[in-house]
Amino acid sequence: MKTLFNKLRQSFMRLFGIPIAVGALTCLLSSYAFSATPGETTKPGAAAPQAGSTHPAAVEQISPEEAKKRRDWAMSLHKKAAPKKGCFSASYPSTEWQEAPCVKAPNIPAIPRHGPRPAVVGNNNDISAGAPSGHITQAIGHFENVTNVTSESGPIANAGASVGDAYTLQINSDFFTNATACAGSTNPNCKAWEQWVYWNSGSGSGSASMQYWLIAYNANCPTGHNWNQMALYGGTYCWKNSASAVAVPNQPITNMANWTFAGTASSTGDSVAMSTGTNVYTASGDNAVSASTGWNIAEFNIFGYGGNNLGGGTASFNAGASVDTRTEIIYGGNSAPNCVAQGFTAEMNNLSFGPTAPAATVPGPAVIFQESIAGGAASNCAAAATIGDTHLRTFNGLFYDFQASGDFILAEVDPGFSVQTRQVSGAPTWPDATVNRAVAARFGKTKVAICLAPQRTDQTARVFVDGNLTPLNDGNTIELPEGAGISRHDNVYLMTSEEGNSVRAAVNAYNSTTWIDVNVGLGRWPSAAKGLIANVNGNVNQIATRDDFVLTNPFNFGELYHRFADSWRVGEKESMLSVCNTERAVERGIPNRVFYAEDLEPNLREKALGVCKTAGVKSGPMLDACTLDVAVIGQDAAAKVFVGATVPIAVGTVVAESSHGLLWLWLLLLAIICIVWLLIRRAKTTP
Numbered sequence: 001m002k003t004l005f006n007k008l009r010q011s012f013m014r015l016f017g018i019p020i021a022v023g024a025l026t027c028l029l030s031s032y033a034f035s036a037t038p039g040e041t042t043k044p045g046a047a048a049p050q051a052g053s054t055h056p057a058a059v060e061q062i063s064p065e066e067a068k069k070r071r072d073w074a075m076s077l078h079k080k081a082a083p084k085k086g087c088f089s090a091s092y093p094s095t096e097w098q099e100a101p102c103v104k105a106p107n108i109p110a111i112p113r114h115g116p117r118p119a120v121v122g123n124n125n126d127i128s129a130g131a132p133s134g135h136i137t138q139a140i141g142h143f144e145n146v147t148n149v150t151s152e153s154g155p156i157a158n159a160g161a162s163v164g165d166a167y168t169l170q171i172n173s174d175f176f177t178n179a180t181a182c183a184g185s186t187n188p189n190c191k192a193w194e195q196w197v198y199w200n201s202g203s204g205s206g207s208a209s210m211q212y213w214l215i216a217y218n219a220n221c222p223t224g225h226n227w228n229q230m231a232l233y234g235g236t237y238c239w240k241n242s243a244s245a246v247a248v249p250n251q252p253i254t255n256m257a258n259w260t261f262a263g264t265a266s267s268t269g270d271s272v273a274m275s276t277g278t279n280v281y282t283a284s285g286d287n288a289v290s291a292s293t294g295w296n297i298a299e300f301n302i303f304g305y306g307g308n309n310l311g312g313g314t315a316s317f318n319a320g321a322s323v324d325t326r327t328e329i330i331y332g333g334n335s336a337p338n339c340v341a342q343g344f345t346a347e348m349n350n351l352s353f354g355p356t357a358p359a360a361t362v363p364g365p366a367v368i369f370q371e372s373i374a375g376g377a378a379s380n381c382a383a384a385a386t387i388g389d390t391h392l393r394t395f396n397g398l399f400y401d402f403q404a405s406g407d408f409i410l411a412e413v414d415p416g417f418s419v420q421t422r423q424v425s426g427a428p429t430w431p432d433a434t435v436n437r438a439v440a441a442r443f444g445k446t447k448v449a450i451c452l453a454p455q456r457t458d459q460t461a462r463v464f465v466d467g468n469l470t471p472l473n474d475g476n477t478i479e480l481p482e483g484a485g486i487s488r489h490d491n492v493y494l495m496t497s498e499e500g501n502s503v504r505a506a507v508n509a510y511n512s513t514t515w516i517d518v519n520v521g522l523g524r525w526p527s528a529a530k531g532l533i534a535n536v537n538g539n540v541n542q543i544a545t546r547d548d549f550v551l552t553n554p555f556n557f558g559e560l561y562h563r564f565a566d567s568w569r570v571g572e573k574e575s576m577l578s579v580c581n582t583e584r585a586v587e588r589g590i591p592n593r594v595f596y597a598e599d600l601e602p603n604l605r606e607k608a609l610g611v612c613k614t615a616g617v618k619s620g621p622m623l624d625a626c627t628l629d630v631a632v633i634g635q636d637a638a639a640k641v642f643v644g645a646t647v648p649i650a651v652g653t654v655v656a657e658s659s660h661g662l663l664w665l666w667l668l669l670l671a672i673i674c675i676v677w678l679l680i681r682r683a684k685t686t687p
Contacts, residue, residue: 060277069093071142071260074275077282078140078262079330082271085284087246092278102283105209105245106199108157108306110168111346112175112215114233116477116485117379117496121301121371122348123312124483124498125379128174128299129367130338130524131331137292138330139171139196141300142260144368148320152253156201157306158313165252166305167315169198169274171263172344175215176294182214184222187235191215192289193344196263196272200251201305208274209245210263210285214238225288232309246283248274256323261300265291297340300327301371303347312346321351322372328365339367339381341500341523353377355644378494378502380521384533386410387517387641388629389433390423393648394543395522396535398553399621400652403595404565405434405587407575409546411520411531416444417501419520419531420570422577425587426632432591433632435515439505440576443484443497450493450505451580452514460491460514461507464579499523510635517641532568540650554653561590594654597627604631615639621651 062070073092080095082088088097117125129139153162175191182190193213200206214221214237221227221238230237251259258277264270270291273282304313329337352375369379377383382395386402393399395411405425412418422438425431440449447466453459463472465480472478477487483498495503500523508515522529536544541553545567551559569588572578577586597605605627612626617639626642 067258070258070277074260074277074280075140077275077280078260078273079138081264082282082284085269087244087281087283089246089279089281097282100246100281102244103205103207103247105197105207105211105241106201106306107241108199109228109230109239109308110170110195110197110211110303111230111232111307111312112193112213112237113344113346114311116479116483116487118348119376119487119489119494120314120348120350120352121379122303122314122343123346124343124500125348125352125496126299126301126341126343127325127327127353127367127369127379127381128297128340128342128344129327129329130297130340131295131329132333132335132338134332135292136173136295136298136329136331137266138262138264139298139300140260140262140328141169141171142326143256143302144324144326145322145370146257147322147372149253149256149317149323150321151318152315153202154304154315155313158304158308158311162316163202163305165200165202165250167200167253167349168303168305168347169200169259169261170299170301170303170345170347171196171261172299173265173291173295174297174299174342174344176291176296178289178294181289182217185214185217185219187216187218190217192291192294194263194265194270194289194291194295195345196261198248198261198272198274199305200248202250204250206248206250206274207245208248208261208272208281208283210242210270210272210283212240212242212286212288214289230309240288242270242272242283242285242288244283244285246272246274246281248281249276249279251276253317256302263298265295267292297342297344298327298329299343299345301325301343302349303345304349305347307346312348314347315349317350317373319373322370322374323351324368324370326366326368336365337367339525341379341381341502341521342498351375353379378496378504378519378521379500380502380523381500381525382522382527382529383519383646384411385517385519386421386436386533388515388625388638389426389430389435389632391625391629392533393646394533394535394540395525395527395529396538396540397646397649398535398540398543398652399625399648399650400553400555401594401596401625401654402532402560402565403432403434403591404561405589407570407577407586408565409531409568409570410439410518411522411529411533413501413522413527413529416442417497417499417523418442418576419503419518420576421516421518422580422586425589430595430632432593432595433628435633436518437514437516438577438580439503439516439518440580441495441503442576443480443495443501444482446480446482446484447576448480448484448486448495449576449579450507450516451577452507452516454582460509461493461505461516462580463488463493467579497523506641508635508637510637513633513635515633541652553650554655557594557654557656560654565590594656595628597624597631600628600631607631611636612639612642615643617642617645621648 087102089100113124178192181192195211221229227238260275262273270285351371354375354377410419423434426433449464493505502521504519506517608630629638
């Protein structure tokens with residue numbers, strides 16, 4: 001066949017020229033392919049490929065310019081409604097819809113999230129796009145910077161053996177209130193939910209459709225509307241597929257970079273569209289839950305092929321896989337979408353975020369984040385940290401030292417999330433430096449504290465939940481009220497909330513040296529955060545006291561360590577860290593002076609600097625901070641947290657009290673003493 005095709009191509013090109021020849025041969029090749037199994041190229045009489053085939057179809061290699069043209073073409077069709085209800089398709093470069101046959105969607109539920117967040121993407125551990133105002137009418141997702149993605153597999157409906165190229169693409173709405181859809185429910189917390197799903201089973205044709213849910217309906221599902229009733233999470237849930245689905249040729253995971261996927265909902269109807277790069281397929285839905293009346297958050301990602309009563313299935317990628325995921329929304333405004341660290345489906349993939357935590361969302365037309373096998377960071381929309389002795393990085397990217405000792409409010413976001421840390425002085429050896437020895441967080445009404453254990457015990461750290469000592473073994477997760485949870489992986493403790501807020505505490509213990517590095521993630525951005533790691537006025541160089549007095553970089557030593565530090569101190573009654581108290585009273589102090597790497601004794605500084613450079617820390621503020629930490633903490637391992645660390649947007653410096661100001665104070669005091677002395681002398685000499 002290949003030889004014949006090459007001969008025909010040469011003959012056609014000699015006779016008709018390149019453009020006509022290409023068109024004619026494309027038609028000829030399409031006719032040949034149509035006679036074979038859909039989505040496959042097979043020889044007559046050959047057996048059809050089995051599910052899980054290890055020989056996916058080759059992906060066309062095109063230039064970046066051509067890829068952009070095809071992406072723009074697909075986006076134009078995603079935003080162009082089909083002429084009527086039903087199923088349609090279009091082939092590049094045509095922008096006209098052609099009617100296509102409809103099929104039935106797989107009779108498999110793609111179930112809603114439940115329980116604590118996993119360490120991988122899915123089951124609420126995701127990044128979504130939120131509408132700054134109004135309601136979403138369309139979401140469009142695709143993948144960028146697809147790197148080393150060579151294979152994927154997963155079970156069908158979360159059961160049985162894994163199948164190659166078995167996955168779903170999902171756009172999910174948030175759970176929203178719909179009085180009409182939940183009219184028959186006795187549960188006031190019944191919610192409506194819509195999913196736009198592309199199903200790829202690994203063989204034959206895939207399909208794109210919509211799936212509708214009544215969350216926690218807790219009654220017999222409405223009759224006469226084809227609802228499936230499902231016992232799930234201790235309640236009764238209702239789900240159904242759209243009446244129609246559109247067939248899409250099987251898509252190998254190696255074509256991932258060429259896909260775009262769209263879900264639409266308006267007052268007049270809903271639809272789904274899937275682009276493979278050269279073709280777009282669309283189907284209209286039943287608008288069964290009127291998503292356009294309550295759709296505020298859109299989740300897009302690749303997940304397992306449905307779920308069952310035991311949970312959602314997982315799409316597993318090959319080692320080394322990494323992709324950037326982009327979610328765009330249309331909601332009636334022009335502002336960039338808000339970042340929301342939540343997801344709504346229980347299906348998962350085996351990727352995680354990072355390897356570094358997502359930074360604050362950059363203004364733009366979409367929410368974008370990286371997920372990879374090399375990940376491990378918690379999903380969040382804005383990340384901040386307190387590390388080493390003690391360096392703070394704010395949510396907006398300011399990096400500054402804060403060496404006061406005591407219990408402090410690190411971050412606070414109303415109404416239900418706050419984080420406190422305990423900083424302990426390095427005195428008598430290093431009186432002007434501190435390290436974290438405890439961290440606590442409040443998620444709603446639940447308080448969790450991680451405390452370094454007393455040195456005379458065989459423990460490294462202890463966990464307290466609502467004041468009660470709670471054992472947590474390596475690899476385990478504890479489910480907490482209101483959708484929160486805490487998990488442990490070796491020396492790392494991860495606390496998360498249903499809203500996407502998180503605290504990651506890395507407990508470092510080397511010989512007799514212990515300290516905690518803390519990362520804080522926000523579930524929404526923009527967000528009105530306050531505390532030591534929050535900026536104000538959208539200005540990376542400004543921080544503020546609890547009573548809103550603003551300090552601007554460079555910071556005055558007295559203002560930083562008196563007015564600012566004292567405002568964010570917490571007393572014993574307010575502190576969530578009181579459960580960490582041992583035999584020593586909580587220290588409350590400030591350093592005598594600013595203390596940087598340049599203040600170290602030269603030989604010690606050079607040795608610590610060499611450790612940091614050998615570890616791979618790059619020049620700049622991270623290298624300076626690393627040098628100080630290795631010297632003060634006294635452990636080479638202190639350098640690890642700086643390797644590959646995000647470069648700060650701004651670096652805060654602290655200036656000492658003005659010597660001129662102190663001189664004037666002394667002169668004023670001397671003048672007062674002189675005046676008093678003269679008055680006393682005059683009084684004695686006056687008759």
